[in-house]
Amino acid sequence: MPAYPVTLGVEEELFVLEEGRLTPTLQSLDYLRRLWWSDPKTYWATTHSNFARGEDRRECFMGSIEVATGVHAGVDSLLDDLVARRTALAHAAGGARIVPTGALFTLRSPSNTASTHIHVGVPPSERERVYRNLAAFAPLFALASANSPYAGGKRFGLSYRLAQPSLIGPLRADSKYRFQDLIISKRLGTVELRLCDPMPELPRLRAVLSAVLAVAAWGGSVQFCRETYNRERESWTLHGVTEYVQARADEIAHICSFDGCLMLDTLSKRLGDLADERGVEAAYAELDRIWREPTGVPAYPTGASPWRAASGLLGYYALRVPWIAWKGYKEWYGKAS
Numbered sequence: 105m106p107a108y109p110v111t112l113g114v115e116e117e118l119f120v121l122e123e124g125r126l127t128p129t130l131q132s133l134d135y136l137r138r139l140w141w142s143d144p145k146t147y148w149a150t151t152h153s154n155f156a157r158g159e160d161r162r163e164c165f166m167g168s169i170e171v172a173t174g175v176h177a178g179v180d181s182l183l184d185d186l187v188a189r190r191t192a193l194a195h196a197a198g199g200a201r202i203v204p205t206g207a208l209f210t211l212r213s214p215s216n217t218a219s220t221h222i223h224v225g226v227p228p229s230e231r232e233r234v235y236r237n238l239a240a241f242a243p244l245f246a247l248a249s250a251n252s253p254y255a256g257g258k259r260f261g262l263s264y265r266l267a268q269p270s271l272i273g274p275l276r277a278d279s280k281y282r283f284q285d286l287i288i289s290k291r292l293g294t295v296e297l298r299l300c301d302p303m304p305e306l307p308r309l310r311a312v313l314s315a316v317l318a319v320a321a322w323g324g325s326v327q328f329c330r331e332t333y334n335r336e337r338e339s340w341t342l343h344g345v346t347e348y349v350q351a352r353a354d355e356i357a358h359i360c361s362f363d364g365c366l367m368l369d370t371l372s373k374r375l376g377d378l379a380d381e382r383g384v385e386a387a388y389a390e391l392d393r394i395w396r397e398p399t400g401v402p403a404y405p406t407g408a409s410p411w412r413a414a415s416g417l418l419g420y421y422a423l424r425v426p427w428i429a430w431k432g433y434k435e436w437y438g439k440a441s
Contacts, residue, residue, distance in 0.1 A: 106321035111175045111225035112182050112313060113294070116190075117154065117168040117218035118204035118302055118395070120197055122408040126210045126384060127164040129408050131200075133416025136169055139196035140420060147171075150189075152431075153421060157270070160213035168218035175225065179313045183306060187398045194401035201392045201403060205375070206252030206265035206301035209384045214270035220249065220303045222313065223294040224320045231288060231440075235279055235295050237319050239286050239333060240326040241356050242299060243340050243349045245312050246285075248366035249300035250344075251391075253376030254384065262372055263301055266341040272299050274334035282435055285337075290438035291431065295320070304395040305371060311363055318360035326355065344368070 120132045133153055140147040154167035171189050176182040194202070207217050222245075226234050246266055255264040266272075272285050279288045285299035297316065303309040336348040345353075345367050353364050379387040392403055 107323055108227050108230055109177070109225075110317060110320045111177055112179065112317060113173050113175050113223040113225070114182060114186055114309075114313075115152075115170050115172040115219075115221040115223070116186065116204070116302065117170045117220070118202055119168050119208060119218060121201040121203055121388065123201075123405040125408060126388075127208060128166040128168075130166055130413035130416060131408055132166055132169050133420050134412040135193070135197045135200065135416070137416050137420035138198075139171070139193055142192065142196060147192075148424075148427070150174075152428075154216075154218075156213055157215035160211075160215045160270075163211050163213045164208070164216055167216045175223075179310055179317060182313065183310060186309075187306075190395065191399040191401060194396060194399045198406050199402070199404035200406040201388060202395045203388045203391050204251075204302035204304045204395050205388075205391060206250070206263055207255060209252075209254035209379060209387065210257050212256040212264075214265070214268045217252075217265045217271060218302050219265070219272075219298060220300045220309070222297040222300065222316055223289070223292060224297070224316060225292075225294050226320060228293070228440075231293075231295060232279070233325055234320050235286065235288055236328045237322065237324075237326045238295055238297060238316065239275060239330070240328040241315070241319055241352055242286055242297060242333075243337075244352055244356060244362060244367060245297060245316065246299045246301075247340065247344055247349065247370070248308060248312055249303050250370045250372040251301045251303075251375060253372040254379055254387075257384070259376055259380060261342055262344055262370065263341065265301060266299065274337055275330045277330070280440065288440055290436070290440050291434035293440035301372075303371075304391060306398055308366060308371070311366055315356065315360055315362045319356070322359050324359075344370075 150172040152170040173185040250263040252263045252265045287296050289296045340346045340349050375387045
């Protein structure tokens, strides 16, 4: 048992596509509306919508949507919660295709991405140490999660989102700055791993969460150099397991069991090979199948409708503008307790 309490939470971001489309529409907001209205108390503060930024809006304005879990002391209960929320979203989406990828295969939009954010709660006295320890092993978790092998309709590599960062990126001296791989959240006071691609495969997610929990609960300190991390980041985000990453893998073995094969047998490679052979839609269908599998909710053709887009704008987004403004303020200017 750790000498201090450790909690976990997950924010799962994903894209939702209608029949015949390779990019999302504002109808994604209607899926969030249906989810929120099904249980307002649960989903008021645990859902969110994202949009592309700047020039990326020319390719596709609508971005990913997000559903967050509650706070948990163990991995089993966290995953049970996540599956329950996936199931609720699957019903709310009405059969539309769920695409949990770091970056959509046909776009080159670094700001239009999705992720699995992992929040780690520890006492304030342990926060900076746990932040450094998790930062040391962050490349392992990121590589295990990689699943965005395409950009602009062409094979890119391991993860376009990791290698061309916009909302993540090299670590700064200020650990609370929002847009970097790992932060101390000003709003929640958690250590937040922001760099992982979405992980629809529950066994893969379980392995990463278990390792994160073990590192967070460990009472020691890892030697960590931010400058070295940032320099090496340019290599492992493109090439995968480098000498730097392997050294971290050897080091984490003294703390917990982490299967290094997860960094080699990536979902990114399987999806990239599938898209090469059968096209982007086949890769998206596979992501949808994996994500839906534990929910038991089938997919079926769902068309795009301007009326449903309007319903989402008026019945979800417009009503939540005060909450969105408050949340944004706290994320930039709040003080971690």
